[in-house]
Amino acid sequence: MTSLSTKSIVFHKLIRNVNNYAKRMSSHFIYYPDKERPVDGETTKMNMMQAINNAMDITLKNDPTAVLFGEDVAFGGVFRCALGLQEKYGKDRVFNTPLCEQGIAGFGIGLATAGATAIAEIQFADYIFPAFDQIVNEAAKARYRSGGEYDSGALTVRAPCSAVGHGGLYHSQSPEAFFAHVPGLRVVVPRGPIAAKGLLLACIRERDPCVFLEPKILYRSAAEEVPVEDYTLPLGKAQTLRVGAAATLVGWGTQVHVLLEVADMARDKLGVTCDVIDLQSILPWDEETVCNSVKKTGRCLISHEAPLTSGFGAELAATVQEECFLHLEAPIARVTGWDAPFPHVFEPFYLPDKWRCYQALIQLINY
Amino acid sequence: MALKTGASFVKLNAFRRAARAIDVKSSDVRKRSITNIVKWLLSTRTRPETAQNGGGKIAKFPGARAPYVSEMKFFNETSYEPIPIYRVMDNNGQIIDKNEEPNLDKATLINMYKTMVQLSHMDKILYESQRQGRISFYMTNYGEEGIHIGSASALSPKDLVFSQYREVGVFLYRGMTVTELVNQCYGNCEDPGKGRQMPVHYGSKHHNMVTISSPLGTQMPQAVGAAYAYKRVPNNDRCVICYFGDGAASEGDAHAAFNFAATLDCPVIMLCRNNGYAISTPTSEQYRGDGIASRGPALGLHTLRVDGTDTLAVHNAVKRARDFTVANNKPVLIEAMAYRVGHHSTSDDSSAYRSVEEIQKWTKDESPLQKFKLYLEHKGYWDAETEKAWSKEARDTVVRTMQEAEKKKKPNWKEMLEDVYYEMPPRLQKQMKQMEEHLKKYPEHYPLNQHESD
Numbered sequence: 170m171t172s173l174s175t176k177s178i179v180f181h182k183l184i185r186n187v188n189n190y191a192k193r194m195s196s197h198f199i200y201y202p203d204k205e206r207p208v209d210g211e212t213t214k215m216n217m218m219q220a221i222n223n224a225m226d227i228t229l230k231n232d233p234t235a236v237l238f239g240e241d242v243a244f245g246g247v248f249r250c251a252l253g254l255q256e257k258y259g260k261d262r263v264f265n266t267p268l269c270e271q272g273i274a275g276f277g278i279g280l281a282t283a284g285a286t287a288i289a290e291i292q293f294a295d296y297i298f299p300a301f302d303q304i305v306n307e308a309a310k311a312r313y314r315s316g317g318e319y320d321s322g323a324l325t326v327r328a329p330c331s332a333v334g335h336g337g338l339y340h341s342q343s344p345e346a347f348f349a350h351v352p353g354l355r356v357v358v359p360r361g362p363i364a365a366k367g368l369l370l371a372c373i374r375e376r377d378p379c380v381f382l383e384p385k386i387l388y389r390s391a392a393e394e395v396p397v398e399d400y401t402l403p404l405g406k407a408q409t410l411r412v413g414a415a416a417t418l419v420g421w422g423t424q425v426h427v428l429l430e431v432a433d434m435a436r437d438k439l440g441v442t443c444d445v446i447d448l449q450s451i452l453p454w455d456e457e458t459v460c461n462s463v464k465k466t467g468r469c470l471i472s473h474e475a476p477l478t479s480g481f482g483a484e485l486a487a488t489v490q491e492e493c494f495l496h497l498e499a500p501i502a503r504v505t506g507w508d509a510p511f512p513h514v515f516e517p518f519y520l521p522d523k524w525r526c527y528q529a530l531i532q533l534i535n536y
Numbered sequence: 537m538a539l540k541t542g543a544s545f546v547k548l549n550a551f552r553r554a555a556r557a558i559d560v561k562s563s564d565v566r567k568r569s570i571t572n573i574v575k576w577l578l579s580t581r582t583r584p585e586t587a588q589n590g591g592g593k594i595a596k597f598p599g600a601r602a603p604y605v606s607e608m609k610f611f612n613e614t615s616y617e618p619i620p621i622y623r624v625m626d627n628n629g630q631i632i633d634k635n636e637e638p639n640l641d642k643a644t645l646i647n648m649y650k651t652m653v654q655l656s657h658m659d660k661i662l663y664e665s666q667r668q669g670r671i672s673f674y675m676t677n678y679g680e681e682g683i684h685i686g687s688a689s690a691l692s693p694k695d696l697v698f699s700q701y702r703e704v705g706v707f708l709y710r711g712m713t714v715t716e717l718v719n720q721c722y723g724n725c726e727d728p729g730k731g732r733q734m735p736v737h738y739g740s741k742h743h744n745m746v747t748i749s750s751p752l753g754t755q756m757p758q759a760v761g762a763a764y765a766y767k768r769v770p771n772n773d774r775c776v777i778c779y780f781g782d783g784a785a786s787e788g789d790a791h792a793a794f795n796f797a798a799t800l801d802c803p804v805i806m807l808c809r810n811n812g813y814a815i816s817t818p819t820s821e822q823y824r825g826d827g828i829a830s831r832g833p834a835l836g837l838h839t840l841r842v843d844g845t846d847t848l849a850v851h852n853a854v855k856r857a858r859d860f861t862v863a864n865n866k867p868v869l870i871e872a873m874a875y876r877v878g879h880h881s882t883s884d885d886s887s888a889y890r891s892v893e894e895i896q897k898w899t900k901d902e903s904p905l906q907k908f909k910l911y912l913e914h915k916g917y918w919d920a921e922t923e924k925a926w927s928k929e930a931r932d933t934v935v936r937t938m939q940e941a942e943k944k945k946k947p948n949w950k951e952m953l954e955d956v957y958y959e960m961p962p963r964l965q966k967q968m969k970q971m972e973e974h975l976k977k978y979p980e981h982y983p984l985n986q987h988e989s990d
Contacts, residue, residue: 234765234768236764236768261768262768264800266796266799266800267792267795267796267799269788269791269792269795269796271757271788271789271792272757272760272789272792272793272795272796274757275754275756275757275758275760275761275789275792275793276757276758276760276761276764276792276796276800277761278757278758278761279698279757279758279759279760279761279762279763279764279765279776280761280762280764280765281761282696282746282758282761282762283696283761283762283763283765283766283776284765285764285765285768287761299788302751302754302789303754303757303758303789306749306751306754307749307751307754307758310749311747312955312956312957312958313732313955313956314729314732314733314737314739314747314749315728315729315739315741315746315747316727316728316729316730316732316739316747316955317954317955318728318739318740318741318747319739319741319746319747320958322958352956352964353956353957355957375958376958377957377958405961405962453957453961453962453963453964454963456962456963457962
């Protein structure tokens with residue numbers, strides 16, 4: 170008996186150590202792979218990096234005007250999304266630019282103006298701000314100011330965004346709300362490989378300029394059976410991933426997976442079900458899907474990694490209260506990053522993780 | 537950029553060539569000849585290290601291949617002679633070197649001059665009309681007509697133009713009518729920009745002129761990107777020209793554009809109109825060093841500085857630049873020196889920051905119109921009578937056009953929400969309906985009668 174209990178104590182200590190280790194090292198979410206295929210046919214297991222690579226491969230293959238460029242893109246890019254594409258399509262189509270984000274964006278607008286398809290890579294979304302003027306004042310307004318004579322629709326700006334576990338201030342930001350304030354732009358964030366391929370191809374072909382923000386933690390950690398063939402997913406449309414009754418959970422990018430886990434927790438621990446909506450398109454966004462869901466559930470929780478104040482959740486909350494006022498059973502909850510710069514060693518405390526979302530959901534239901 | 541002493545410039549070039557040779561192969565013969573060159577170079581100011589103290593070598597850093605020297609010397613703007621200013625005519629319209637006179641026929645020359653005069657009259661009348669409150673804003677082009685017409689006449693109509701906002705002469709020369717330009721200034725229903733932009737923000741897809749935007753310098757990396765797209769078109773025979781001012785050259789986009797154009801080998805002409813002022817800021821407070829042109833060689837661009845008041849010189853410069861850039865896919869930087877004779881815009885009074893005498897000097901002696909007119913007169917293509925007749929016709933055209941433009945209604949208010957996206961998103965449709973309902977309730981509070989209706 171004694172020896173057995175000693176053994177059990179040692180075992181528990183070991184488990185605790187492993188758990189502590191895991192708490193530090195693992196990411197803050199469990200990845201929920203997509204099971205549904207947008208199109209029939211052959212599939213291959215791809216992570217999100219490979220799915221994005223595949224979308225660009227399809228573009229370069231079918232569109233002779235298409236070019237892919239940015240800092241360190243020639244050798245595949247620091248996240249390897251362009252891997253092998255220069256070898257396949259040549260140095261004039263997949264190439265390095267000087268280290269200058271405003272140059273990359275402006276150059277891309279020029280390509281689009283002259284009739285080429287431009288895929289510009291910004292190495293990190295945190296560094297997109299020197300390009301803000303070009304994207305906001307030029308790409309977004311080109312059609313409007315010319316009365317439709319010119320546009321920058323053939324430009325897609327890709328940028329890795331969001332938390333990665335150790336990115337600190339300048340490798341972790343989610344700048345979608347900045348761009349969501351710009352009429353004329355499309356802002357899209359995929360949640361995984363299948364979505365990334367379909368949405369990126371849609372952005373590239375869309376006749377409006379697109380900012381495509383790729384949650385960098387998903388590049389390698391997310392793997393799905395991705396259809397091999399060419400397909401697009403509709404822009405401006407949200408996707409309902411879970412159907413429930415107690416509340417509507419809205420997020421995008423990595424946060425969708427946090428919310429899916431929270432929905433599981435609610436089902437297992439609270440015995441309630443939730444709608445989980447991946448917004449996908451931040452601008453223009455799918456008001457109809459979100460509001461219809463909230464009218465049904467009467468409760469809404471919005472979650473994003475970016476800071477609370479003027480985050481895109483504010484726009485969602487304002488619209489939801491306007492459209493669903495008489496259906497609401499509780500104030501709309503927002504669970505977001507804090508109003509501080511994105512911190513390095515405090516990342517577990519900064520992120521709107523499942524525990525913060527879960528607690529907010531309990532309060533929302535018990536209001 | 538010419539080094540201060542011609543001799544050392546030649547020597548340094550020879551040294552560079554030799555160094556490149558030794559870089560490829562190092563046979564004994566070459567080594568000996570290099571030793572000789574090194575000895576010869578000892579007399580230069582930069583004095584590379586001698587073979588005795590282990591030098592005489594070209595450094596092979598990834599970032600620079602240059603000779604080692606043991607004497608420390610900082611380089612600054614006085615290390616080089618200023619880049620000279622190319623011109624063809626003197627102030628009396630006389631050709632300085634007959635070999636440099638462009639081979640332009642009579643009809644072309646007269647068309648060039650007529651366009652300059654037309655531009656000048658349009659400026660005068662539209663400037664006044666802003667003063668009378670008939671249009672909201674205007675910017676004149678006085679003093680820079682030679683840059684507009686000299687460059688436009690050297691381009692192919694297929695070449696794509698990215699302009700800043702003081703290049704309306706290029707639009708006129710390309711064939712945009714005064715009517716089209718004035719419609720834009722009025723923002724009426726015939727403005728291709730549908731009344732959305734302030735006056736002077738012209739654009740024309742038909743004439744390969746990209747619509748102007750107000751932010752300064754943004755057009756520069758765009759021009760480079762467009763040139764890259766052209767380069768990739770099989771049998772390309774087009775280039776891109778980008779106009780910008782001495783103030784815009786201080787924007788980050790200018791540096792981006794020069795660097796991208798050079799590293800990505802783009803057929804683009806970057807044409808700086810250095811008119812001495814950015815609103816009120818003189819070039820002496822805008823930059824140090826030898827103007828905008830000196831940045832060209834530093835960043836790997838073929839560079840030329842030209843007298844912007846000499847229409848023929850600008851023509852030659854842009855023609856040569858065009859031939860070069862299309863044939864080689866290499867960018868060219870041209871700095872056209874001029875003087876902004878008018879105020880920055882109708883919102884500016886330049887007497888607050890510069891003297892009347894200064895302005896007069898440039899209006900009298902250095903007027904591009906005057907020089908070009910004298911040239912035409914010397915050739916027997918133009919005289920006082922033709923001047924008077926065309927001047928009247930040019931003026932009448934603008935006055936008549938303005939009267940017509942004023943009568944035209946502004947576009948339907950719904951154009952306010954069109955062309956934001958290729959297809960209007962549901963949220964914007966909803967906003968359109970909201971405004972529609974609001975206008976039904978409060979029509980008297982909005983200038984609906986000035987706009988076209990459904």
